Amino acid sequence: MTENSALIPPRYQENQSVSFLGGAGRIRDCHFIKGTWDYIVEMEFGQADRGRLGDETAVLLPESELEPRIC
Incomplete structure (x- = not known):
């Protein structure tokens, strides 16, 4: 966590379910980069079958692309 990251807390927590254009998943980690x-x-599992190399796929997304998912 950088000095400036303390001013803007992350909106999502580790293991929180989220959705985004193209799928849904769980937060595994977050990083404060260039002010966001x-x-x-x-x-x-079971999403985005095309182009997948294994059972799990992780993507890096900015906070603006995520929505909380209500299970």
Whole structure:
């Protein structure tokens, strides 16, 4: 966490379910980069079958692309 990141807390927590254009998943980690939070999201099994190398796929997304998911 950088000095400036303390001023802007992350909107999402680790293991929180989120959705985004193209899928849904869980937050695995976050990083404060260039004034915004970016999140590593592990997609749920069974989504985005095309182009997938294994059972799990993680994507890096900015906070603005995510929405909380209500299960």
